Amino acid sequence: MSEAAATRTPVGRPSPLLSSLAPLLRSWLPDRRWFAGKGRPVTGFSLVSAAELLPVAGTGPGGNGPGLLHLLVAVHQEEPGAAVPPGRPADCYQLLLGVCRTLPPQLAPALIGRPATGPLAGRTVYEGLRDPRLTGLVLERLRTPGTHGPLRFARSGGAPAVPGGLTARPLDAEQSNTSLVYGDAYILKVLRRVEPGPHPDLELPLAIARAGCDRVPLPVAWYESADPLPYTLGVLQPYLSGSLDGWRLALEALAAGRPFTDEARALGRVTAEVHSALAAELPTVALGPALTGRLAAGMSGRLDEAALAVPALLPYLPRLRTAFDALAALGRSGTGSGHRAQRVHGDLHLGQTLRSGAYWSVIDFEGEPARPLAERRTPQPPVRDIAGMLRSFDYAARTHRPWNPSWAEGCRAAYCEGYAEVSGHDPRAEPALLRAYETDKAVYEVVYEARHRPDWLPVPMAAIHRLAAPG
Known part of the structure; x- marks a missing residue:
């Protein structure tokens, strides 16, 4: 297994290891919830990097195993006409593959297959993050900072030491990544589709902590690939055991016929605290004509793409576009020059908030993964x-x-009031900005629901109808 132990494998280099895995990955990957290329045939793979986190040599005849391979694999897919721009780079995925001779019965659902050729021929390959023996090894790596081939493991200087021996369980609710909970004390988010550069789910919580804001769990450890390109791969944070997310609490209030305005006002205050922390630690820029124009053009372009994907949007296009035209005009007139743009959460909703007792926290700074x-x-x-x-x-x-539309209206008003109490600025005072961003979000929701949850499509379409109304 010398290839897997190598520090890196240049993209495009012939790889016996990847060639032996390719037939298995071609059928296994598209069925993963975190695989972003659904609907586009896989045409090939390139090995970006490979490392043996646990040597697979012991999985040969007479060996007990298991071994653990860490792979970064670029997945090449067909480009179906205009749905994907020509020249789009291949998506890169992080895989942690267990290797053994015989798969224990309890791990049968994790099976990927048995390579017929190559260095893993005759062995069983499976999803390593389903094996407690291997997830325990990952935690041990995170407890001891250092490098392992192309991988670097790091810890936050302000965090307490992570205890060993914690058993992991996967969270089945994940969509774009895989999360493991260790002993109800820590949660490890393993990023699946990765891109070079700092990742917001690590970068932003660290910045918020530096600003002295404790509304976001501080990353205690993480790991990344530094060779051949810098990829953030996984982030370990405290797990807020016993907390309830804002979505569940809102639904409980609705079911009981209770208002949610006190909670909404508190969430507005928390959002403003997080924004203030991010603005204090990371660069901000003036919301001038050039930036405002780019933002409005991006929204308009997404609207056009959405209308091609969901024809139900077509009757609303002219009125919806006025929201983005108004945003561009705001920049040209200089009215918005007193505002600034900054790093933000990027995908904030009730499900990204947690309440422990009376205390609210914000989680998942990944942004919209797509x-x-x-x-x-x-x-x-x-x-x-x-x-x-x-x-x-x-x-x-x-x-x-x-x-009951009045329930939502009460929450919206209370949230904006809470935000203003901390920030000094009520978002409703800039209706052009607010309408443009609400419209952009509703358009995104229409496409998402049409593709993944058609039964939910009437929810964002009702917002489209409202946002497109004259006056």
Whole structure:
């Protein structure tokens, strides 16, 4: 297994290891919830890097195993016409593969297959993050900073030592990544589709902690690939055991016929605290004509793409576009020159908040995973997060029958009031900004629901109808 032990493998180099795994990955990967290329045939693979976190030599005849391979694999796919721009780079995925001679019965659901050729011929390959023996090894690596081939393991200087011997259990609710909970004390998010550069789920919580804000769990350890390119691969944070997320609490309030305004006001205050911390630690830029124009053009382009994917949007296009035109005009007039863009959460909604007792925290700073990492790291007006939370109140209200629009309206108002109490600025004072970002979010929701949850499509379409109304 000398190839897997190598520090790196240049992309495109012939790889006996990857060649032997390719037939298995071609059928296994598209069925993963975190695989982003669904609907596009896989045409090939390239090995970006490989490392043996646990040598697989002991998995040969007479060996007990298991071994653990860490791979970064670029997945090449067909480009179906205009759905994917020509020349789009291959998606890179992080795989942690267990290798053994015979798979224990309890790990049968983790089976990937048995390579017929190559260095792993005759062995069993499976999803390593389903094996407690291997997830324990990952935690041990995180407890002891250092390098291992192309991988670097690091710890936060301000965090207490992580105890050993914690048993991991996977969280099945994950969509774009894989999360492991260790002993109800820590949670490790293993990033699956990775891109070069600092990742917001590590970068932003560290910045918020530096600012002295404790609304976000501090990363205690992480690991990354430094060769051949810098990829953030996994982040370990405290697990807020016993906490309840804002989405569940909102639904409980609706079911009981209770208002949610006190909670919404508290969430507005927390959002403002997080924004203040991010602005204090990371660069901000003026929301001038050039940036405002780019933001408006991006929204308009996404609207056009969404209308091609979901024809139900077509009748609303002219009125929806006025929201983005108004944003561009705001920049040209200089009215918005007093505002600044900064790093934001990027995908804020009720499900990204947790309450422990009376204390609220914010989690998951990854942003919208479908968008490129560079875009997710671009400064945005704070109203982007505010719009996401306002849309979340509407989503919650729409789950209840009969629909009570006044419940959502009360939450929206209370949230903005809470935000203003801390920031000194009520988001409703800039209706052009708020309408543009709410519209952009609703358009995103329409495409998502049409593709993944058609039964939910009426929820964002109701917002589209409202946002496109004259006046």
